[in-house]
Amino acid sequence: MAPRSLIRRLLGKKTDTLDHSPIAAFFQNKAAQQGYTLSAGQNNAISALARETRHLLAGQPTRSLYLHGPVGRGKSWLLDGYFQALPIAEKQRVHFHDFFARLHRGMFQHQRQDDALAVTLDELLAGCQVLCFDEFHVHDIGDAMLISRLFKALFHRGVLVLVTSNYAPEGLLPNPLYHERFKPVIELIAARMEVLEVSSPQDFRSLPQAQSTQRFTRGHYVWPGTPSQRESLDLPAADCPSQPLPVGNRQLQCRRQQGRTIAFTFNDLCEQLTAVMDYLLLCQDFDHWIIDGLPHLAECPIAVQQRFINLVDVLYDKDKHLILIGPQPLADSLAGQAIDLARTASRLGQLQQARPQATPDPVS
Helix, strand or coil: CCCHHHHHHHCCCCCCCHHHCHHHHHHHHHHHHHCCCCCHHHHHHHHHHHHHHHHHHCCCCCCEEEEECCCCCCHHHHHHHHHHHCCCCCEEEEEHHHHHHHHHHHHHHCCCCCCHHHHHHHHHHCCCCEEEEECCCCCCHHHHHHHHHHHHHHHHCCCEEEEEECCCHHHCCCCCCCHHHHHHHHHHHHHHEEEEECCCCCCHHHCHHHHCCCCHHHCEEECCCCHHHHHHHCCCCCCCCCEEEEECCEEEEECEEECCEEEEEHHHHHHCCCCHHHHHHHHHHCCEEEEECCCCHHHCCHHHHHHHHHHHHHHHHCCCEEEEECCCCHHHHCCCCCCCHHHHHHHHCCCEEECCCCCCCCCC
16 A cells, blocks of 8 residues: 555645646656647546545545547556556556456366356455556457456455446447347446546557657568568568467467567468467567568458457557568558457557568667
8 A cells, every 4th residue: 555645645635626636747747758738538537537546545435437539549548657656556457358368267267166256356356456457348248248247346346447448338349249238238337437538639659759668669560571671670481381389288380489589470370260368378478579471351251350459459568579561551451340450550550661662670
C-alpha cells in the first residue's frame, strides 16, 4: 500500500476538479513531455480515473471504468500511464490474450475444484485491488460466457477494473449468431462500469514521438523481399526450408532459430492451427521476429486473418522487434474482412517501410 503521507497528499482535495488532481497532473506533464495535446475524451477519462483513485485510497467503494474508441486514440496510453501513476503495489496490467490464456490454463488445472474460477482468480490476482485490462474484445462464444462469470467475480471481490477496447460494450461479440447470448454481459458492464468514449481526430500512433521508445516500432515492413533486401537485412531466403520447433507440448515449423531471433513464414504461424498460447510461449524465448510471405489478407479465410491479428496483438503488447516481409505494399496486404484489422493496420503502420528503392540499416 502507499505510505500514509502520500495517501493524505493524494486525498488533500475533495473536489473532482481536474486541475487539482495529482493523477491529472501526472497525465498533463506526461503529455507535455511527449508533445501531445490531450483530447476532450482523454480529459474526461482522466477525471474519472482521478475520482476513482481518491475513492480507492480512502477505502471507499469504486466504480470500474470502460474506455472505448477508435484505434490510436490514446486508450492504452491512458491505461499505461494510470498504472504507472497509481501509488499502490496491489495492481496488475494485463492483456486480453495473456490473461485469458492463463485463466483457461488455471481453470483446467483446478477443474476438480468446486469453483475452478474462484481458485484460479485467487492465484492470478493475489490480493490485486486494481486490474488494468487492455485491448478487450470478444469474438468467441466460449470466452463470452467466461467473461460474464469473470466480471461478476471481479465486481464481487471489489476489484477496480479499468478496461480499454476498440468497441463500445454493445459492439462486443458482433457475430449475430451469438450477440443475443452476450447481452447479459453488456447489461452487466452498463450497470457496474462507467462507460466513456475516448476519441480524437488524430491517430496518436502516427506521430513520430509515439515511435521513439518501443522496440516494436523500430521494426520494418520489407517489400517485395528481393534477394538484395534479404541479404542487406540478413534475412532467410524466400525458399528457406522449414525446421521443427518445439513449443510447449506441440511442434511447430520455423525457418531459422538463432539466439533470441526466430523466423517463420506466414503459413507457419497463421495458416496452420496455431493459437495465442503458442505465440505467448514463443515470446518468452524470442525478442526478434521475422515473418515472411504476408499475403493479401482478403484472400485468406477469416480464421487465418484472426490468427494474424492475434499474433500482431501479442508481438505489440510484448514489445517484440518485428521484420515483416510481403510482396506488395503493406496497405494492399491488409485489406480484409476481419473486424479487428483496423487495429492491426494501425500497429503495423508504425513499422519502418523498406521499399524496393531503399533498404534500412541491418539490425544490430
